[in-house]
Amino acid sequence: MLMNFNYTFPALRGKQAGKEFYTVMCPMRLIPRIFLFDEEEIPVEHRAQRVMNRSRIPDITNYILENPKEYIFSSLTASVDGEMVFQEHSKDLKDIGYLTISLDSKFLINDGQHRRAAIEEALKISPELGEETISVVFFHDLGLTRSQQMFSDLNRHAVNTTSSIGILYDHRDQLSLITKGLLQDIPLLERYTDREKVSLSKNSPKLFALNHIFNTNCRLLGKRKGEIISEQEKEFVQKFWILLCDTITEWQDVLDKKVSPRDLRINSIIAHGVFLEAIGIVGHYLYFYHADEWESYIKKLKKVDWSRENKQDWLGRAYGQTGRINKTNETVQLTANLIKSKIGLPLTEQEQKIENKIT
Known part of the structure; x- marks a missing residue:
């Protein structure tokens, strides 16, 4: 289907468990726009994460603002319920190209909701951060049926450092x-x-x-x-x-x-x-x-x-x-x-x- 209104990102294509996923470099300014809705308003049976612990957000926000030359974030991981098309760069570089996602898609964060919220707060104070990027891993998930299992799988083997x-x-x-x-x-x-x-x-x-x-x-x-x-x-x-x-x-x-x-x-x-x-x-x-x-x-x-x-x-x-x-x-x-x-x-x-x- 031709998508007239969409996001387009340079992307890398990968495959896990027989399913494709895509890693993109997303400008910080787009993060609050893409992930708009409040997870707390989603019924628990459809929620992909725990309810956000808002007391953590100021600490992460301050970490960004106080260390503008040194801060570092790992990738956000998100499910996409909507039209996604990957266009290969060339026959020789089949897994490098452009990912197009329709604007009417629903995005649900599986890992990184506190980072997303902290980025939004940091942008209010330092808008210039919007030109910097964070990697986002997108999984195609029509109906968002796999989101909860993805959250469980992503955190199953996580071990906090002492x-x-x-x-x-x-x-x-x-x-x-x-x-x-x-x-x-x-x-x-x-x-x-x-x-x-x-x-x-x-x-x-x-x-x-x-x-x-x-x-x-x-x-x-x-x-x-x-x-x-x-x-x-x-x-x-x-x-x-x-x-x-x-x-x-x-x-x-x-x-x-x-x-x-x-x-x-x-x-x-x-x-x-x-x-x-x-x-x-x-x-x-x-x-x-x-x-x-x-x-x-x-x-x-x-x-x-x-x-x-x-x-x-x-x-x-x-x-x-x-x-x-x-x-x-x-x-x-x-x-x-x-x-x-x-x-x-x-x-x-x-x-x-x-x-x-x-x-």
């Missing part, structure tokens, strides 16, 4: 850069930090997971990923970790091969994330209220009994009745409360409310 991997590969976020810098500068952290996992197995040869150190730095500075960090704060984090690693005798025993990470993990709370993040809370308090003498308080940690056998102190805080370490915001705070008490620091009003629950 937060540690995300930190390791992030070369832009300041907290990530500071965290990785600590590993380069402090031998204990360099040797005994697992850069991929988010939790360590019982027999792991490592003491820390990268995300635990990152989370500790978040608590230490009271900052979140993406926030600006001053030079003074960077210097404090560096000095804090150097002193902490020198102060915790048990960590030094691991570095000197006197005890294994496995044994320390079994017998003590200081080889677990609940301890690290609790120390971050204590350090944050020291930074704001004892900026000139925080080192003297950290040195007092050397005298604390971190053993799991010390049930009077750590049961109900760092671990429960079964002996299993339990890291939640509440247990981290309860552990921090006791550490503050051990080194002579008062509790804040909010900390005292949490403490009252256990006492």
Whole structure:
């Protein structure tokens, strides 16, 4: 059928499961125009994705706007219910040519609805982005009958990266850069930090997971990923970790091969994330209220009994009745409360409310 009104894109033709699909380079300005309708208004039985989580859109939009020379997006994947014609470039280049899609076709995104929405928002602020392109993979799907199965198939084998991997590969976020810098500068952290996992197995040869150190730095500075960090704060984090690693005798025993990470993990709370993040809370308090003498308080940690056998102190805080370490915001705070008490620091009003629950 001859289509008088249509979109025409330079395209590559491919074949999967005996069916053709097409990859095109689509100008950003066309994305909001092509994918017009609101997925939330589509009945669930015809919807190709979950209902959009709109809280994700500002983060993706800011990512584009704040990194105009570095942002990168993977392809959008969409089903087309309508007339599609592929014209080969030549007999020798049969899978390179032009894809023509009628204007009255229906488009349904199978993968990338949040990227589409973020592109639309970014274009409102920076219209010049409209000249840039994103790849779109089109599947012909009359009646949109295959859309849900396509979404299921596309996501069936997807595996999210760990937060540690995300930190390791992030070369832009300041907290990530500071965290990785600590590993380069402090031998204990360099040797005994697992850069991929988010939790360590019982027999792991490592003491820390990268995300635990990152989370500790978040608590230490009271900052979140993406926030600006001053030079003074960077210097404090560096000095804090150097002193902490020198102060915790048990960590030094691991570095000197006197005890294994496995044994320390079994017998003590200081080889677990609940301890690290609790120390971050204590350090944050020291930074704001004892900026000139925080080192003297950290040195007092050397005298604390971190053993799991010390049930009077750590049961109900760092671990429960079964002996299993339990890291939640509440247990981290309860552990921090006791550490503050051990080194002579008062509790804040909010900390005292949490403490009252256990006492």
